[in-house]
Amino acid sequence: MNLTEQVEQALETIRPYLIADGGDVAIEEITAENVVKLRLLGNCGSCKMSFMTMKAGIEQAILKAVPQITAVEAINLAEPV
Numbered sequence: 001m002n003l004t005e006q007v008e009q010a011l012e013t014i015r016p017y018l019i020a021d022g023g024d025v026a027i028e029e030i031t032a033e034n035v036v037k038l039r040l041l042g043n044c045g046s047c048k049m050s051f052m053t054m055k056a057g058i059e060q061a062i063l064k065a066v067p068q069i070t071a072v073e074a075i076n077l078a079e080p081v
Contacts, residue, residue, distance in 0.1 A: 003068065007036055010065035014057050018044055025058060028075055035071045036062055045076055 001009075007027060018024050023044030028037040038058065044050050059072040 003030055003066065006066045007062055007069065010062045014061050017057070023047065034069050035073060036069055038072065038074050040074050040076055050077060
């Protein structure tokens with residue numbers, strides 16, 4: 001299983017919660033330094049809590065499941081208020 005598939009599998013564990021709130025997430029790219037760049041979709045792109053969702057939920061799920069990943073970034077993350 002390649003890195004993208006592993007990250008996608010990790011995202012599947014939290015995707016139902018994102019979808020329940022009207023959002024989702026998509027892998028934009030995984031850099032040569034093993035940084036995952038994500039695009040927050042639907043409500044996740046504009047929600048004021050998306051910063052917390054990103055850090056506490058999405059990032060932790062990926063880092064726990066795929067130890068080779070060095071960082072997780074959202075390319076369209078709403079700034080924390």
